[in-house]
Amino acid sequence: MLTLNIILSRIYSSHNLTFAFLAGILFSIPWITFKLITPSLLLTLLLQFTSLIIVQLHTIILISFDPFLPLYLHTPKINAMAGTSVLQRTNFFSPPVDPSQSSDLSLRLKEQHCLSLLKSCKNLEEFKQAHAQIVKWGIFWNSFSASNLVAACALSDWGSMDYACSIFRQIDDPGTFEFNTMIRAYVKDMNFGEALAFYSEMFERGVEPDNFTYPALFKACAWLKAKEEGMQIHGHAFKLGFENDVYVQNSLINMYGKCGDIVHASSVFEEMDEKSVASWSAIIAANASLGMWNECLMVFGKMSSEGCWRPEESTLVTVLSACTHLSALDSGKCAHGALLRNISELNVIVQTSLIDMYVKCGCLEKGLSLFHRMAKRNQMSYAVMISGLAMHGHGEEALRIHSMMLEEGLEPDDVVYVGVLSACSHAGLVDEGFQCFYRMKSGHGIEPTVQHYGCMVDLMGKAGMINEALEFINSMPIEPNDVVWRSLLSACRVHCNLKIGEIAAKHLFQLNSQNPGDYVILSNMYARAEKWPEVAKVRMEMARKGLSQVPGFSLVEVERRIHKFVSQDTSLPRRKSIYEMIHQMEWQLKFEGYTPDTSQVLLDVDEEEKRQRLKGHSQKLAIAFALIQTTQGTPIRISRNLTMCNDCHTYTKLISIIYEREIIIRDRNRFHHFKDGTCSCRDYW
DNA sequence: GTAGGGTTAG
Numbered sequence: 007m008l009t010l011n012i013i014l015s016r017i018y019s020s021h022n023l024t025f026a027f028l029a030g031i032l033f034s035i036p037w038i039t040f041k042l043i044t045p046s047l048l049l050t051l052l053l054q055f056t057s058l059i060i061v062q063l064h065t066i067i068l069i070s071f072d073p074f075l076p077l078y079l080h081t082p083k084i085n086a087m088a089g090t091s092v093l094q095r096t097n098f099f100s101p102p103v104d105p106s107q108s109s110d111l112s113l114r115l116k117e118q119h120c121l122s123l124l125k126s127c128k129n130l131e132e133f134k135q136a137h138a139q140i141v142k143w144g145i146f147w148n149s150f151s152a153s154n155l156v157a158a159c160a161l162s163d164w165g166s167m168d169y170a171c172s173i174f175r176q177i178d179d180p181g182t183f184e185f186n187t188m189i190r191a192y193v194k195d196m197n198f199g200e201a202l203a204f205y206s207e208m209f210e211r212g213v214e215p216d217n218f219t220y221p222a223l224f225k226a227c228a229w230l231k232a233k234e235e236g237m238q239i240h241g242h243a244f245k246l247g248f249e250n251d252v253y254v255q256n257s258l259i260n261m262y263g264k265c266g267d268i269v270h271a272s273s274v275f276e277e278m279d280e281k282s283v284a285s286w287s288a289i290i291a292a293n294a295s296l297g298m299w300n301e302c303l304m305v306f307g308k309m310s311s312e313g314c315w316r317p318e319e320s321t322l323v324t325v326l327s328a329c330t331h332l333s334a335l336d337s338g339k340c341a342h343g344a345l346l347r348n349i350s351e352l353n354v355i356v357q358t359s360l361i362d363m364y365v366k367c368g369c370l371e372k373g374l375s376l377f378h379r380m381a382k383r384n385q386m387s388y389a390v391m392i393s394g395l396a397m398h399g400h401g402e403e404a405l406r407i408h409s410m411m412l413e414e415g416l417e418p419d420d421v422v423y424v425g426v427l428s429a430c431s432h433a434g435l436v437d438e439g440f441q442c443f444y445r446m447k448s449g450h451g452i453e454p455t456v457q458h459y460g461c462m463v464d465l466m467g468k469a470g471m472i473n474e475a476l477e478f479i480n481s482m483p484i485e486p487n488d489v490v491w492r493s494l495l496s497a498c499r500v501h502c503n504l505k506i507g508e509i510a511a512k513h514l515f516q517l518n519s520q521n522p523g524d525y526v527i528l529s530n531m532y533a534r535a536e537k538w539p540e541v542a543k544v545r546m547e548m549a550r551k552g553l554s555q556v557p558g559f560s561l562v563e564v565e566r567r568i569h570k571f572v573s574q575d576t577s578l579p580r581r582k583s584i585y586e587m588i589h590q591m592e593w594q595l596k597f598e599g600y601t602p603d604t605s606q607v608l609l610d611v612d613e614e615e616k617r618q619r620l621k622g623h624s625q626k627l628a629i630a631f632a633l634i635q636t637t638q639g640t641p642i643r644i645s646r647n648l649t650m651c652n653d654c655h656t657y658t659k660l661i662s663i664i665y666e667r668e669i670i671i672r673d674r675n676r677f678h679h680f681k682d683g684t685c686s687c688r689d690y691w
Numbered sequence: 692g693t694a695g696g697g698t699t700a701g
Contacts, residue, residue, distance in 0.1 A: 114692095121693080154693060161694090186694065221695050256696035263697095284697040291697065323699035330700095359700045389701045421701055 116143050120151050124158035130166045133159055137173070152177050156184055160191030167195050182208075182216050190222045198226035202235065217248045224257035233265035256284045263292025286314055287321045294324045300568070302328035303337055317348035319356050326359040333645035333672060335367035336566040354380075358387045365394030368643045368670035368677060377407075385416055393425035398677045399687050401433025405442075420452050427461035431468060432676055434690050439465045460489045467497025468690065472506050488517050492524060499527050507531050515547075522553040523648070533608035541610070560628035561645040564635045571631065574622040580631065587630040588621060594664045595657065603653040625654045625671065633665060641668040649673045649691070659683050 120140050127133040137155060145151045156177070160170035174180060174188055185208045192201035205223055208215055220243045227236035240258060248254045255278050262271035271292045278285055286309040293302040306325050309315055322341050329338035342360055345352060352360070357380055365373035377383070377391045388411040395404035408426050411418060418426075423446045430439030443462055446452045459482050466475040475494055479486050491513045498507030511528040514521075525548040532540040548554070558573045571578070578584055607616040620626075625646060632642040650658075650673055662669050662680040669680040679686035 117692085150693075157693065183693070190694075218695050225696085251695090253696045258696095260697060282696075287697040287699090289697090291699080294699090318698085320697080320699040325699095327700070353699095355700050357700090362700065384700095386701055391701095393701065419701095425701080 113145065113148070116145055117148065117150050120145065121154055124154055127158065127162070130159075130162075130164045130169065133162070133164070133166070134169075147178075149181070153181075153183050153187070157187045160187050161194065165195075167191060167197070180211075180213070182213055182219070185213055186216070186218050186222070189219065189226075193222045193226050193229075196229070198230050201226045202230075202232075205239070215242070215246065217243075217251045217254060220248060220251075220254045221257035224254075224261040228257075228261040228264035231265050233262070233267060236261045236265060237270075250279065252278070252280065252282055252285070256282065256288050259285060259288040259292060263288065263295060266296060268292060268296055268298065281312075281314060283314060283316050283318065283321075287318065287324075290321060290324050294328060297331070299328040299331040303332070303334065317344050319345070319349060319353060323356055323359045326356075326363045330359070330363045330366045332568060333367050333561060333643065334563055334566070334568060335364075335369065335643060336563055338363040338367055340566070354382060354384055354387060358384075358390050361387065362390045362394065365390070365397070366672070368641075368672060368679075370394065370398045370400070370677075370679075383411075383414070383416075385411075385419060385422065388416060388418070389422045389425055392422060392429060396425050396429035396432055396676075397672075398679065399432045399690075401429045401435045401438070404429030404433075405435075405438060408442075418446075418450060418452075420455055420458070423452060423454075424457050424461060427458060427465065431461055431465035432687075432691075434469055436465060436469050436471070456484055456487050456490065459484070459486065460493055463490050464493040464497070467493055468500070470497075470501050472497055472501055472503045476506055476509065486513070488514055488519050488521070491517070492519075492521070495524065495527055499531055502531075502534065504531055504535055520551070520553065522548060522555050525553065526555050530608040533610070534605070538610060556647070558624050558646065558648045560624040562628040562632050563643065564632065569628070569631060571624040571627040573624045573627075574619070575624070575627065576622075578627070580634075583634060584627055584630045587634055588626060591626075591630060591633075591661065591664075592621070595660055598660045598664060600657065600660055603651075603656065606651040606653040620653050623651065623654050625650055626657065629658065629661060629669065633661075633667070639666065641670060643670045643672075645672045647674060649675060650678070655685065655689075659685055 120136075120143070123136045123139065124133070127136055137159075140146050140151055140155065146155070152173075156170055156174050159166055159173060170191060171188070174184060177184060185204055188204045189201045192198070192204065201222065205215070205219070208219075220239065223239050224236060227233070227239065240261075243249070243254055243258075255274055258274045259271045262268070262274065271289060275281070275285060275289045286305070290302055290305050290309070293299075293305060302325065306321075306328075322345055325341050326338060329335070329341065338360075342363075345356060345360075349356075357376065361373045361376050364370075364376065373391070373394055377387065380387060388407065391407050392404045392411075395401075395407065404426060408418070408422070411422070423442065426442050427439055430436070430442060439462065443454065443458065446458070447454060459479075463475045463479060466472075466478060472494070475497060479490060479494065482490075491510045495507055495510040495514065498504070498510060507528065511524060514524045525544050529541050529544040529548075532538075532544065560571045562569050562571070602617050602620045604613055604616040604620065607619045609616070609619070611619075625644060628644050629642060632644070636642065650671065655678070658669055658671065658678070658680050660683065661667070663683040671678045671680070676691065677686070678691070
C-alpha cells in the first residue's frame with residue numbers, strides 16, 4: 007500500500023491531473039482483481055477521488071471569477087503550471103488542499119498572467135496599460151510582479167529607462183534581482199555611468215550582489231575603459247567567491263582587453279579551469295585590439311589544438327584581420343577553408359574581411375573574384391576593394407569600382423575617398439585625382455580631411471609637381487600634419503629637390519616628429535648631394551633626440567610560419583645557405599647585366615663596403631631564403647616595413663626572370679608585383 | 692519561476 011502511495015504521489019507531482027487520476031485507477035486494478043480490497047485501499051481511493059474533485063472545483067471556481075478565464079484555458083503552459091502547483095500538495099501525506107493556501111493559487115495564476123501580459127507588450131503604451139492592470143489586481147507590490155515589471159520595461163527596446171527607473175523607485179525594498187535588472191538595462195542602454203551608480207547604491211543599501219551582477223559591470227568598465235574601477239570590482243567579485251564563474255571570467259578578460267591590459271586578461275584566462283568558446287574569443291579579441299597579431303594567431307592555433315574550436319564567424323573575422331596585418335596568406339587560406347567547410351553562407355563582414363586578407367596578402371585576383379561574386383555589398387566592401395586596387399596600383403580599375411558603387415546607389419564615405427585618391431596617386435592619374443577631390447565635396451558633401459589632403463600632396467609629389475604640392479599645402483584650410491609634410495619630403499627625395507625637401511623637413515621637425523625616418527631621408531638627400539657636414543648635423547640632431555634608425559626588415563611566410571629578416575643580419579639560423587644562395591644569385595645576375603647601384607648606399611664608405619651593404623638588404627635575404635625553401639614556380643610573397651631601394655627593385659625584377667618566379671612585395675605604401683622582369687608599379691612609386 | 696559572457700571588416 008505504501009509503495010502504491012509513493013508511486014502515485016510521484017506521478018501527481020510530475021504529471022497532469024487527469025493522468026494521475028487514471029494512473030490511480032490503473033494501479034488499483036490488481037488489488038481489486040485479486041480481491042485484495044481492504045478498508046485501507048477503499049479509504050485511499052475515496053480520499054483521492056474527493057480531493058481531486060475538490061481541487062478541480064476549486065480551480066474552476068477561482069478561474070470563473072477571473073476575467074481572464076479564456077486566456078488560462080487557451081494557454082496550456084499556464085494551465086499546466088497552475089495545475090502542477092496544486093498537485094504538488096495533493097498526496098496522502100498532506101491534506102489535499104489547505105484552505106489558507108487558496109489565495110496563493112489565485113496569486114500564482116495572476117502572477118503567471120502578469121508575466122505573459124508583460125511579455126506580449128509591443129511598446130511603451132501597451133506596457134503602461136499592462137502596468138495599470140497589474141496595479142488594479144493589487145499584485146504590484148508582490149515582489150515577483152514588481153521584478154518582472156522592472157525587467158520588462160528596462161530590458162525592452164523602447165528607450166524607456168526613465169519609466170523603468172520610476173517603477174524601480176516605487177519598490178520599497180528592491181533586492182538583488184531588481185538591481186541586476188537596472189544595471190543590465192543601463193549597460194544595454196550604453197549608460198555605463200548610471201549602471202555603476204546603481205552598483206554603488208546596492209552597496210549603500212546593503213543588497214548583496216550575486217554572480218549575475220558582475221558581467222554587466224565589467225562590460226560597463228570595458229566600454230568606459232575604466233581599468234581602476236574594473237580592478238576594484240574584480241576584487242569584490244572574487245571576495246564574494248565568484249572567481250570560478252565562467253561568465254564572470256569571460257567578461258573580465260574582455261574588460262582587461264578593452265582597457266589594454268593584456269597581462270591581467272591573460273592571467274584570468276590562464277587560470278580558468280574550463281575555457282568556453284567565448285573565453286577564447288575574448289582573449290583573441292583582446293590580443294587583436296592591441297595589435298598583437300602574432301599572439302592572436304598563436305592563441306587561435308592553441309584553441310584549435312585544444313579542441314575548443316567551433317567555427318564562429320566573428321572569431322574568424324578577428325583571425326583573418328590578424329592574417330591581413332601579418333601578410334600571413336597560408337593561415338588566412340586555412341581560415342577561409344574552415345569557413346567554407348562549416349558555414350553555408352558567409353555574411354558580408356566575413357566576405358569583406360576575406361577580400362581584405364587576400365588583397366593585402368598580395369592575391370589581388372582572388373580578392374577581385376570574391377568581390378565580384380558577392381551577392382550583396384556594402385560601403386565597407388567597396389572601400390576594401392578600392393583601397394586594395396589602389397595598393398596594387400590599379401587606378402583605373404579602382405575608379406571603375408567606385409563608379410559601380412555609385413550606380414548601386416551606395417553613398418561613399420570619407421574612407422572610400424581616401425582609397426579613390428590614393429588609387430589615383432599610385433597610378434599617376436593626376437587629373438582624375440583632382441576631379442575626385444572636388445566631386446567629393448560638391449557631389450557628396452564630404453569635407454576633405456587631412457588624410458585627403460595628404461593623398462593630394464602625394465599625388466602631385468609622385469608626379470613630380472613639387473612646387474605645386476608645396477603651394478597646395480600652403481593653401482590648405484586646415485593645419486597640415488606630419489603625414490602631409492612627410493609625403494612632400496618623400497617626393498622631394500625621389501625627385502631630388504633638396505630645397506623644398508629642407509622646407510618639408512623643417513616643418514616636420516617643428517611638429518616635433520619622433521619619426522627617425524624623416525631624419526634619415528633628409529640626411530640621405532644631403533649625402534646624395536655630397537653635403538657631408540649637413541649629413542653629420544642631421545645625424546647628431548637625431549642622436550640628441552635619442553632617435554635611432556629603424557632597421558629595415560622583410561617578412562616571408564613559408565609553411566605557415568613567418569620568417570623575419572633584418573638588414574645586414576649575419577646571425578640568421580640558416581646563414582650559410584642563405585649567403586651561398588645570395589652568392590649564386592649574384593653570378594646569375596651578372597649574366598643579365600646587373601651592376602649594384604651603389605648610389606643607393608648613402609654612407610661615406612668605399613665602393614666595396616657599399617656593395618656588401620647592398621647585398622645584405624633584408625629583401626634580398628628574404629628572397630634567397632624563399633628560393634631555397636619553396637618549390638620551383640611557387641610565388642614568393644614578402645612584406646616589408648619600409649619602402650625598397652632602387653637597387654632592390656632592379657634586382658628583384660631580374661630575379662623574377664632568372665628564377666621564373668612571381669615575387670610579390672608589399673612595402674609600407676603599396677604592392678610591387680614582379681613578373682618576367684617587370685614590376686606592376688611600372689617604376690612609378 | 693524571472694537574468695549573465697566573447698560579437699567581428701576598410
